[in-house]
Amino acid sequence: MIKGFTAGSMLDSYFHPYSHSLITAVLWSGVAALCYKPLCRWLGFRYTKSAALIVGAAVFSHWILDLIAHPRDLPIYDNSAKVGFGLWNYRNPEFALEIALLALGICLYLSRNIMPAIRKRAVISFGIVLLVVQIGDTYVPRAALTDRATALGVWIFYTLFVLVALIIEKLRTPAAK
Ligand SMILES: [Zn+2]
Incomplete structure (x- = not known):
């Protein structure tokens, strides 16, 4: 956390290879889409494949939105090759x-x-x-x-x-x- 790190956010989230690398974002999205079916069955909701795809896409949209907002601290994989367009500035x-x-x-x-x-x-x-x-x-x-x-x-x-x-x-x- 750095005061005035960017104009819009003080959060300097500089180490997050597990939650925020592109590779893990793809993995998390897949996990979410796959978990949707058993969850539907468990809760008694109607399951459709397109809804599962939307759930996966919704999880992945976090990475895309972070790509727009973050100041070049999003890793593509592991903790390296960082990207971010820095809209927070x-x-x-x-x-x-x-x-x-x-x-x-x-x-x-x-x-x-x-x-x-x-x-x-x-x-x-x-x-x-x-x-x-x-x-x-x-x-x-x-x-x-x-x-x-x-x-x-x-x-x-x-x-x-x-x-x-x-x-x-x-x-x-x-x-x-
Ligand atoms: Zn994020």
Whole structure:
């Protein structure tokens, strides 16, 4: 973690061959696509091959988006041959792209799913919360945290966001009594 490491992010994630090399990103995407079938069977959801492909592509999209954002610290393999276009060095365009992707995701989710009004409102509210969090992260100056605190914070917040999304996904109109 380096204060002012890039304009948009203080996170100097310089060693991540397991999560972030191109080779492991391909592997993780394959694992996700393959796990989708047993997961569907286990949860009783309908399985289609194209959905498994979309899951794999969604996992891989992380690497593509990181390629755009990261400052030349993404390894192609192991911990070498590093790439990254460094959009994090440009605070406003980076912020705009981030929010545009969030808004696009929300619009897709709302337009492609039939859902009760309560879930629609929850999705939009959660989007606003994420927007505020991103404004804080990008524009509000703060002291650099220790690596440990950063790792812990990222872990806690990402888990929390996933849990909130899961709860929203389960929202139904309360049955009339
Ligand atoms: Zn990443």
